[in-house]
Amino acid sequence: MLTATATLPTDHRRLNLVIGGHVDHGKSTIIGRLLADTRSLPEGKLEQVRARCERNSKPFEYAFLLDALKDEQAQGITIDAARVFFKTAQRPYILIDAPGHIEFLRNLITGAARAEAALLVIDAKEGVRENSRRHGYMMGMLGIRQLVVLVNKMDLVGYDREVFRRIEAEFRAFLSQLGVKPDGFIPVSGREGDNIASRAAAMPWYQGPTVLETLDRFRSEEPDSDKPFRMAVQDVYKFTGQGDERRIVAGTIDSGRVSAGEEVVFYPSGKRSKVASIEVFSRAPQSAAKAGEATGFTLAEQIYLSRGEIATVAGQPRLQVVTRLKASIFWLGREPLVKQKDYVLKLGSARVPVRVEEIHRVLDASTLDVDDAKSQVDRHEVAECTLRTSRPIACDLASDLAATSRFVLVEDYEIRGGGIVREALPDAAGKGAVPFAARHHQRALVLVAAGERGPAMKADDGLLDAGRIATCLGLESSSEETLRRISEAAQLLRDAGVILVAGPAEPTTERGSVLEPC
């Protein structure tokens, strides 16, 4: 049995908690209880709701507290993953109340993705139902590492230990198939307040912690500072107009840490440089930054970077650079996910067109029934698919680093699904999933030769002789559209790891020969 932990400062970080479960399994009652028993309700609210029930000769229910709050706040118009604020003696909480109805799975996902811990409510009388399982599945897939299952309405089954044990065994077995290990099962009665804030005399056979004790033992999720360094490049800032000459690579660190002086490698481009300085505004200077920080750094060399790159530290496990990947996907769109249709994949700050190449199997997240023959993924289904992006992207595998393995799929301006990368696959030409430039044992470069065409050709020849993958590009006109096209072509070649020598075009039909990168 757990004993009470030492008192912590009241300023302790807030914990984000999500509560899920099948419709009518008693989530609202439990939330009402938590609010009342932690004295988190506005003054007079409990008395007011009790009085109203009395006037209408209706028995008081704790669920009414939540309804009353919602009514008051929102006039009962909408259903969403609403945030409820409460605090215990230990720390403040945001409880995200996810509706149990399947229609609102996207709200559960929105809520659960923000949560550091989850409570899942199962009705002792009804037992495990469709959305108990589905919510359990989604919480696992979304990466919630702390989960406690509340077997509610124990008063309705005479506080029968066997009922509790049966549900625990059934749901534990279900979760273990997903690789989810719950932190505990608690028999409770939201209505009677059993094992919510205080121990239930009616269930002497249960010796574990109460719900409140359990909440206070959940750990705040700490950023993974000890894992390999990953930071998606959000932007490169240069406010020269304001007299600021710094060129700052900005982003939020997903994992690991980085220090001034360290060599960083960006993927998918494979470009390298050294961190010159960590930049801050209005805070103590720092020479290093770690996971969870929204930071920025300058580089020793001015390399061209854009959104879509992920920064890593040289010598640490590198990212996968792929155009084909195997992923687990959940789909929320009304229209099914289908092959031969263009979607947009967003991972980190990358945003690339993507197609579904193959749907391997579709899974019912509630029954775990597998369908190998389905050619589309319907709303609320989960699937294993092979995706093919139109440009290389950098990512990690879910088994290595969670944050940089997660992506969303966008269709018609809307996020319609989410997924995690399971496997990096060789691209269509059978090439391995490594950065192109690294594969050629060279650095992608664009050299611009001014003046005659001769020097450019010569440089190109020299590079080819030296065994480099290089090509020459003629610049013949300076019209804006031509320049735009040329710079696009230059970028594509650079992404392919080619050294590009740009120089004046010859007045003949001959163009620089574009070599296939191999």
Place this chain on the structure above:
Amino acid sequence: MLKPLEAPPVDHLDQLEARSVHILREAYANFKQLCMLWSIGKDSTVLLWLARKAFFGHVPVPLVHIDTSYKIPEMIAYRDRLAIEWNLTMIVGQNTEALLAKRTFPEGAVDRIACCGLLKTEALKHTLSGEWPRRRLNLKSGQYEPDRNTEPFTGVIVGARADEEGSRSKERYFSPRTNANAWDVGEQPPEFWNQYKTEFAPGTHVRIHPLLDWTELNIWEYIRREQIPTVSLYYDHGSGRRYRSLGCGPCTQCVESGARDVPEIIEELKSGKFANIAERSGRAQDRDDGGGLETLRRDGYM
């Protein structure tokens, strides 16, 4: 089995700050026509400070203030002072038509809700779309001049907090608005894994809420830590009264409080008389809207 709680290695304000900065940077990278609403109140001023954090001392996003003409004069002086000091692109919009026609609550022509609708929601809608004149502060002369940019803003950063009232508790960080400025509360996009709704159909725009997770207490704690300048109306100067929330003079009441500075306000919020009383209790339009702001907010109120 769960392990006992360990001491928090990450400060809660650092965590809130990092998330807000991340959202601001996503907004800046994804929306070409981006602006930030600045009400002069403590929340949107914290937001402005966070922008300086995100962009390393710069604010590359224009600030839009909707001037109802009923704001407490000290707020306007403070706005222009900071705009010059911090090198801000300061844009002001106003419903001059309604003001000229005296269609306001203080003039007795309309009720509070209609007044908010005209002077704030309508003014905001048309200032954002560029249909109504925008005035821009000339940082050298200190005078407002017509702004040349009349492009509609497609990304609007707002300092709403989820704990303020019910409708805000349902907001997303990136929340789409239709071309009529309306908010469809029931059909909100999913939002997870730091991926937001940054794609939008022509004619629509996206409201961006970097402060959604902050509480009133967090705001004051952050103001204390960062030493952010605030309007002195928030403090008691000896009368035993102060403003807890700032709005238009005629519809915002003082609260009875002797808090003279930021630490005293924090103390009051933590354990004092305001620990369980809603912040906007001094805002009359909330009560007139049935205790929530959902009606106003569905139409585009911030």
